[in-house]
Amino acid sequence: MRALRAEDPEELGGHRLLARLGAGGMGVVYLARSADGTPVALKVIRAEYAADPAFRARFRREVRLATGLTGRWVVAVTAADTEAREPWLATAFVPGPSLAEAVDGLGPLPPESVVVLGARLARALGELHAVDLVHRDVKPGNILLVPDGPRLIDFGIAKGAGATALTAPDAVIGTPGYLSPEQARTHGGKVGPASDLFSLGCVLAYAATGRRPFGTGDAPVVLYRTVHEPPDRTGLAQLPPPLRAVIDGCLAKDPALRPTAAEVHSAMAHDDPPEEGPAPGTGWLPPAVLRLIAERSARALDPPPRTAGPIAPEQPNTLTAQGFSRRRVLTIGGSAAAVLAASGTAASVLLARGHLPTTGARRDIPTHTIALHADLTGTQKTLGKAQERGALLAVTAHNARANVSYRLGLSSYDDGGDAARARDTARRVLATRSVSAVIGPTTTAGARAAAPLYAAASMPVVLVSVDDGTAGLSTTTLRTLCVTRASDSSQTLPLLSYLTRTRPTHRTAVVQDRAAGETAVDITRNLVETPPSDGTITVHQVAAESTDFGPAVAHALATRPQAVVYAGTSPGRAAACARALAAAHFTGAVAGFEPVMRGAFLTAAGQAAEGWVFEAPYTQAQSVGTPAAKAFTAAYRARFGAAPGRWSAEAYDAVGLIARALDALGTTTTIEPAQVAEGLFHLAYDGLAKPIRFVQGTTHTMALENTAFLYQASGGVFRFLGRYDQARAVKT
Structure with a gap:
């Protein structure tokens, strides 16, 4: 990949050009992005070849044939202009x-x-x-x-x-x-x-x-x-x-x-x-x-x-x-x-063989290994795999940059979501002297078992998806534990913001699902102590053994609320609440919490799910409009053939956070994991998913501002609304 030259166009056929992928006697191939952010390879034919009627006829045929191909193992044309002075075609970037x-x-x-x-x-x-x-x-x-x-x-x-x-x-x-x-x-x-x-x-x-x-x-x-x-x-x-x-x-x-x-x-x-x-x-x-x-x-x-100035001519890629x-x-x-x-x-072959092409005399640069401790084969393997993929993209993005002073390595360790295996996995990671930091574990059981071992060895461990409070861990006592997600104890904050700033609500009814135990109690307490818009709160309980939400919903609606909050964690029971609200023709705002955001809720609630708003501590990169999020999504799709999974963008940011700490330490001497751990908490890192800041002091907790997100059930999916402080009002 080479930089664009001064004579290269900024845009062609609605595609923004980013770099040169290659050049030959017939033309130039660019890396470009379509209007929706999808990366494409865009080939422009030189005018002297296009002037040949036979060549232009072949080019038209290629476009016609490739555009009509639909097989999985062929690369079809996505856009083209065969009649331009310099005709071009775009294909999916492979x-x-x-x-x-x-x-x-x-x-x-x-x-x-x-x-x-x-x-x-x-x-x-x-x-x-x-x-x-x-x-x-x-x-x-x-x-x-x-x-x-x-x-x-x-x-x-x-x-x-x-x-x-x-x-x-x-x-x-x-x-x-x-x-x-x-x-x-x-x-x-x-x-x-x-x-x-x-x-x-x-x-x-x-x-x-x-x-x-x-x-x-x-x-x-x-x-x-x-x-x-x-x-x-x-x-x-x-x-x-x-x-x-x-x-x-x-x-x-x-x-x-x-x-x-x-x-x-x-x-x-x-x-x-x-x-x-x-x-x-x-x-x-x-x-x-x-x-x-x-x-x-x-x-x-x-x-x-x-590139603004002169550049050496490229060698044609021709046979x-x-x-x-x-x-x-x-x-x-x-x-x-x-x-x-x-x-x-x-250059690519050198990289694949573990070397980095450099300029000047210095060729040997250090490698700092990050261990990914995850459930890759157990019941939460989907979440673990998503984090592994996000971390892999971040590591390879770092290594592909020009003039890097060190390389990153990523080693994955699978604990299957089992606590005993998580402890054994931590011991294996700690026995590997090249590891500078750990991302994970990705399950609550794994984090509860392994984090104390890492902390005792002064190994920095970045928890991406596990709530430390739920796992019974403390960043005050475990000095190298770095948690980069919003705590479950603050899960009411995004909904309070939504019902106060985005969709002002002065009368709120809480349907407290006793089946959720202390979680429902905590949610209700937080809402009562800090009601949306400083208004009024009424609480209506549903017994754990009951599946009938009708009476509680009837009592709640008798208070003429502008919004109803389901305080619970069960997708199926939340669906029962949704059906009861729909049957009573309630048209105000309805909100719930991330554990409910599952396909089972959408299926069981049906049309009654429409309009429900949920908080979640993770982003949806494919729905974020920033250039970085679009690039990440495109790279994830190209590499793994799917949209980014839950927590993958946050894992990408975890690598970036660790790399920022390594940058601050330099690469001239051996870096100890404890140094990386100490550096993490003094950083201000604007990640792909969210800004990461830590409260300075002994707690090592993350500043919670702007670290959670809102979603809305719409059309049978959970539609991403954005960061909770930026979400706009939506229709129900």
């Missing part, structure tokens, strides 16, 4: 490396990864062939690797099966070493789906062995081997028999002897995780490739500033075939994502 980049830089993929690769590429090709299209340039450079599976790109020379290419009559369509014998013989003439399967066989052999099955060298020599000689099978004998059989079948010289895409998929699909539903996870790629993807994702969060006389090889760099995959190769 932060993964190309297969060529990964294998050339990191070595062959393990057989199980090649099986997944083959199954999903076969599915992609099968979808193309089903609509009578042939890709015609399946090669490692046109395959991008991301955690949920490969992506097939570059449809610039795709054609209908049996169609003739729109190019010069002496051109060979495709890439030598991966094109089929019939492509080499027909000079770009008629080829069918079997041609793509030959190319797939070459790709899988290369992915599994690191060797090109027809060797390297001048293009005419490689083409001759493709047509007349058997493939180089070095290394194939060690592969599992089913994979070896697929590769051998695809590499048959006779198209009639090759398997179809469906047959390849069927042969490999039994070892391939399900393709439907949520992303299957990161297990199909080796760790080195995942680190490379993470580094790419991080760069999108922190693009370099625009030149030497040795041709009258015949030429046509390799159309048709996809923006293809150029993206080709850019930044050397």
Whole structure:
């Protein structure tokens, strides 16, 4: 990724340009953001090429074909202008490396990864062939690797099966070493789906062995081997028999002897995780490739500033075939994502191997490791995984910045949500001398068991999602315990603010659900002691053993309240309260607390849930309009294939807070965890989710201003309203 130059436009087709991803003879590819904040790779074609009618016709075809593709394993065009003086197209930004980049830089993929690769590429090709299209340039450079599976790109020379290419009559369509014998013989003439399967066989052999099955060298020599000689099978004998059989079948010289895409998929699909539903996870790629993807994702969060002065020319990301006389090889760099995959190769590979490219003489910089202590396999694994992902993005964003003085590492430790395992996990973390700080544990039981061990060893432990009071912990006695979430003891504050400033209420009724025990008592006490708008409060109790909220609601509405607050923690019982209020046609404000914010409440309450407002101590990054939140959301989606989970943005901020403490200590001497712990409490850190400030003194508690958020049930979802001090009035 390179900085924008002075001559680069600020905006193109409603996309704001952020950085250069690559440049070649045909044009420039930019990292850009669409109007809704989504990152895209935007390719601009140079005017001199666009002036060629044949080239512009190919470009129009690429846009038309790729726009119509809907398969999961292809990258479609999201926007384009084929008639501009310098035509352009935008595709989804895919932060993964190309297969060529990964294998050339990191070595062959393990057989199980090649099986997944083959199954999903076969599915992609099968979808193309089903609509009578042939890709015609399946090669490692046109395959991008991301955690949920490969992506097939570059449809610039795709054609209908049996169609003739729109190019010069002496051109060979495709890439030598991966094109089929019939492509080499027909000079770009008629080829069918079997041609793509030959190319797939070459790709899988290369992915599994690191060797090109027809060797390297001048293009005419490689083409001759493709047509007349058997493939180089070095290394194939060690592969599992089913994979070896697929590769051998695809590499048959006779198209009639090759398997179809469906047959390849069927042969490999039994070892391939399900393709439907949520992303299957990161297990199909080796760790080195995942680190490379993470580094790419991080760069999108922190693009370099625009360069004002002169800059050295970029080297074109093109492949030149030497040795041709009258015949030429046509390799159309048709996809923006293809150029993206080709850019930044050397630096990314160095990063994936644990090195950081630097300028000047200093190359060895220290690494400070952060341990993530989480439930990654137990009943709260979703919450733990979200925090792990947020922390990972923060670590990789730090490491991708230019001129960093130290690198961060992230090591995850799973306690399964079990207290005994949490204690054992803490001991393992403390035995690892490279750890400078801990994020977590992510469960109350884990924090209660492990935090005292960390504190006794002077290890800073940042609790992101666990309330220290609920866990029975004290930041006064545990001097290295750093809690970055609002306490449950202050959970009435956001609703008080909402019912006083945003939707002024002078008469409030509290429906106290005795099933919530002391929690309901505490909520009620806080509201009675500090009523909204300094008005009046009435309290109406529902017995723990009762499921009928009708009488309590009737008594509450008899006081003519402007707002009703449900003081309880059960989604199902809150739904019963909502139904009773709806049956009584109450139209005022209704509020509740975060434990109720679950799908069970929406399902059980139905239409009666509409308009309920809730407090919560976490943000929803995908609904925040700041540039940082948009960048984080885009990077999270690109890396993990889903919207950011609960507490992921807060975990991202926890890494930033620790890094700020490390910055203050410098990197010239060994840093002890106790130094990091002491530094945390003297920081003022404006995070992605919220500002983090600590009360100066012996308590080490976080200042609570502006640290909680409001949500509203609307249309069957919990709609994010924003930070409680910034939320506006909403209609019910």
